[in-house]
Every structure is written in structure tokens, then in C-alpha cells.
Amino acid sequence: MLRNLAAWALAFVLVLSFAWPSMTASAEDGTFKLVVDGVEVEGYEQPFMTQGKVLIPVDNVFQEAGFNVTKEAPGKLNVTNTYLTLDFDIADQQISVNGKATNEVFPRTLRNYGNYITSDFLDSLVGFDVTVSEDEKTVNVTTNRVQDIDAFLEKMMAADLQSYEAKMTLDQSMEADSEELSMSMLMDMDMSVTTDPVGLHMTQKMSMNMGEETEELTTEAYFTADGFFQSDGEQWMKFPAELLQASMTQADPVAQLQLVKAFMKGIHVFEYDDVYIITQTITNEEFKSMMGEALALFSGMLPEGIGSIVTETEGAVEDEVEVEEATDEEAAATEEEGVVDAYLEDGEVEFDMGSILEMLDINIEKYFVVTVVDKATLFPQSTSGTTIIKMSMDGETIKIKQLIDGVYSKFNEVKAIKIPAEIIEKAVELDLSGEL
Numbered sequence: 001m002l003r004n005l006a007a008w009a010l011a012f013v014l015v016l017s018f019a020w021p022s023m024t025a026s027a028e029d030g031t032f033k034l035v036v037d038g039v040e041v042e043g044y045e046q047p048f049m050t051q052g053k054v055l056i057p058v059d060n061v062f063q064e065a066g067f068n069v070t071k072e073a074p075g076k077l078n079v080t081n082t083y084l085t086l087d088f089d090i091a092d093q094q095i096s097v098n099g100k101a102t103n104e105v106f107p108r109t110l111r112n113y114g115n116y117i118t119s120d121f122l123d124s125l126v127g128f129d130v131t132v133s134e135d136e137k138t139v140n141v142t143t144n145r146v147q148d149i150d151a152f153l154e155k156m157m158a159a160d161l162q163s164y165e166a167k168m169t170l171d172q173s174m175e176a177d178s179e180e181l182s183m184s185m186l187m188d189m190d191m192s193v194t195t196d197p198v199g200l201h202m203t204q205k206m207s208m209n210m211g212e213e214t215e216e217l218t219t220e221a222y223f224t225a226d227g228f229f230q231s232d233g234e235q236w237m238k239f240p241a242e243l244l245q246a247s248m249t250q251a252d253p254v255a256q257l258q259l260v261k262a263f264m265k266g267i268h269v270f271e272y273d274d275v276y277i278i279t280q281t282i283t284n285e286e287f288k289s290m291m292g293e294a295l296a297l298f299s300g301m302l303p304e305g306i307g308s309i310v311t312e313t314e315g316a317v318e319d320e321v322e323v324e325e326a327t328d329e330e331a332a333a334t335e336e337e338g339v340v341d342a343y344l345e346d347g348e349v350e351f352d353m354g355s356i357l358e359m360l361d362i363n364i365e366k367y368f369v370v371t372v373v374d375k376a377t378l379f380p381q382s383t384s385g386t387t388i389i390k391m392s393m394d395g396e397t398i399k400i401k402q403l404i405d406g407v408y409s410k411f412n413e414v415k416a417i418k419i420p421a422e423i424i425e426k427a428v429e430l431d432l433s434g435e436l
């Protein structure tokens with residue numbers, strides 16, 4: 001009995017001996033507040049000190065700093081704004097910066113099951129400055145982000161950009177509960193653009209797959225003061241003058257700036273030696289606010305009758321009730337659901353875009369778009385991004401994933417865009433009064 005008791009006592013002492021350094025460290029550990037560019041970052045994970053080093057939670061600091069944070073696989077983490085990219089790998093115990101391995105050990109700790117880095121390492125990264133308050137209660141992280149976004153946008157919009165060329169690729173997939181609605185699409189666009197006078201020439205190649213069917217389409221379009229013309233490869237069509245006037249209104253610098261600002265939710269602008277990096281991440285709340293502001297601007301720019309969609313009502317009302325015979329209760333119920341804004345006299349229903357957005361249960365799973373801007377000229381160099389959006393309506397769920405990649409070139413080198421005379425002569429003019 002005594003021998004067993006001695007054995008257990010020895011075991012207990014050994015356990016205490018291993019635990020003691022950890023317990024001592026815990027007693028000495030101090031927890032800090034995390035403040036990034038003057039904003040306190042809330043959350044379960046907070047900076048703390050251990051063995052003379054201040055450790056900072058990776059996810060919290062980079063998300064607040066405007067970076068895209070992605071957990072690519074168990075034990076792997078990626079943060080980026082495209083100019084600065086860090087890869088964290090627990091298995092290799094390593095951190096790579098822009099593809100180059102560092103001597104920094106990762107993870108520093110698994111406290112709170114979070115990922116932490118030292119304040120010294122964060123301070124060594126371009127665009128980050130880290131200080132600890134004198135009372136050792138706050139970790140202040142200062143980044144190279146532009147603070148006055150509106151002033152930056154106004155300055156960027158005022159840049160002397162008179163013309164340019166752009167190449168864009170859009171890779172889009174749509175997954176639906178019904179296989180027949182699932183599809184994938186790859187689109188390549190080549191554009192020449194002038195701003196004074198306003199002009200656009202675009203060619204577009206599209207490949208679309210739906211189930212076992214594949215469709216390829218090449219289109220071409222011109223947009224100048226002479227009109228808006230588009231070809232499907234066989235026939236040139238001319239869009240109504242009202243649509244051209246609306247587009248010209250949107251080209252007005254003041255209107256453009258208002259529209260740009262409406263879409264600038266979740267924007268961060270990073271300043272480096274040679275470029276500005278503009279990132280955008282959007283939450284569901286920001287998306288709704290952004291669309292509301294944008295729709296208000298669009299409705300003010302569009303001519304009367306073009307801000308809504310009119311469609312036949314056949315089959316739109318339960319039990320095929322004719323619109324003319326719909327009761328007040330049925331009309332009120334339909335409006336309450338946000339489906340119909342107005343009943344028209346000849347069996348048509350008018351939908352405005354605001355109502356359509358309310359109908360859709362939209363969830364932004366991921367939205368991260370990056371634009372690189374030359375610091376000297378304020379001209380855009382490239383755009384890239386990933387968006388994943390899920391929407392539901394009438395029990396049907398659709399997930400749309402988009403990958404966009406584009407580059408800009410030939411700044412102020414594009415000559416005035418002119419629509420060939422034969423296109424103007426042969427184009428068939430569309431009447432959209434009954435189609436919008």
C-alpha cells in the first residue's frame with residue numbers, strides 16, 4: 001500500500017514539475033486590447049504576452065486590416081491583399097511571405113485554439129507598424145491604409161484618363177437544386193474605351209455549358225454619341241435613343257462619382273511605394289445598403305418606363321386568376337410578398353428592381369475584389385476577384401460563383417471610336433417598350 005502511494009506521489013510531483021513552467025507563464029501572461037487603425041477589435045481571441053513576447057491573433061488583425069482571410073485546409077491559412085500575401089502552415093511550422101519562407105515559427109501557440117504571430121513579426125511586414133502602450137494594456141497596429149476614402153476616389157476620378165484598352169475574363173458557375181438550372185460560363189472580353197468623347201468598342205466570346213449542351217457565342221458592340229449597336233454574329237441591332245441618353249447621363253463625371261461611391265461599401269485602400277491596392281469585401285448588410293443606394297441613383301438616371309420590368313401574367317397568379325379579376329385581398333397579399341408592384345390594364349405585371357431584390361434571399365458567402373492602381377498616374381492596372389453568392393426563391397436555391405481577372409493597357413493611346421457606316425445603315429432598331 002505504501003509503495004503504491006509513493007508511486008502515485010512521485011507521479012503527481014512529476015506532473016506538477018511539467019505543469020509548473022506553464023502555470024508560471026500563465027500567471028505572468030497579460031492580456032491586451034487589440035486596436036487596428038484606431039478601431040478596437042472585439043472577439044474571444046485577444047493579444048497576450050508569454051515568455052517576453054506579445055502574440056497577436058492572425059485572423060482578427062488581418063480581417064480588421066482589410067485583408068482576405070482564407071482557411072484553405074486544416075492547419076493552413078492564407079491572408080492577402082494581393083500585394084502582400086502570407087501563407088501559414090502548421091504542419092511545416094512555417095510562414096511564407098509572398099511565396100518565400102521565413103524563419104518565423106508557426107504556430108506560436110494554440111491558446112484559445114487560435115492562430116497567433118508575434119508583434120515583432122507583424123511589425124516587420126510592409127505596411128504594418130506595431131506598438132504596445134506604456135501601461136502594457138493595448139497593442140496598437142497601424143496600417144498603410146488611406147483614411148479618407150472619399151477624397152481618394154475623387155482624386156482618382158479626376159485623373160487624366162482619356163482612353164484605354166482592357167482585357168477581361170469572367171469564369172462563372174451556377175449550382176442549383178435542379179440540375180437543369182446548373183450551368184457554367186466562360187467569357188472573354190476585349191474593350192477599347194474613350195472618355196472624351198465617350199465611346200466603347202467591345203468584342204465578347206462566350207462559352208456556356210448547361211448539362212450536356214454547350215453553346216458558343218461571339219458578340220460585338222459599339223457605343224458612341226451616334227448610338228448603341230450590338231451584333232450577335234448575324235444581325236446588327238440598334239438600341240433605343242432613350243437607353244443611349246441614360247448611358248450618357250451615367251458617363252457624366254458627377255453621376256459616375258455618385259455611382260462609384262454607392263458601390264464602395266467595404267472598401268480599403270492600401271498605399272505602397274508604387275501602387276495603391278484597393279480591396280473590397282462586402283457583408284450581406286453592406287450589399288443591401290449598396291444596392292439600395294445604387295438603385296436610387298439608377299432610377300434617377302433612367303428615362304421613364306425603363307426602370308422596371310413588365311412581364312405577362314399568365315401563370316403568375318395562383319390558380320390562373322386573371323389580373324383584371326384579382327380581388328383586393330389577392331392583390332394586397334401579392335404586394336406584401338414583394339412580388340408585384342402594380343397590375344397593368346392589359347394582363348401584365350410590373351416589377352421594379354427593388355421588389356425583385358426583396359424577393360431573393362441573398363447571402364454573400366464570399367466577396368473579395370482587388371484593383372491595382374498606378375500611384376503616379378492613378379490609372380487602373382488590373383482587377384481580380386472572387387464572389388460566391390447564394391440566393392433562394394420559392395424553395396429553389398442557387399449558388400453563383402464568379403472569378404474575374406482583367407488588365408488595362410494603352411492609356412491615352414486609343415483613337416476616337418467611330419461606328420462603321422454600314423453598321424448604322426443595316427442595323428435593325430429595337431423597340432423595348434413592351435420588353436422591359
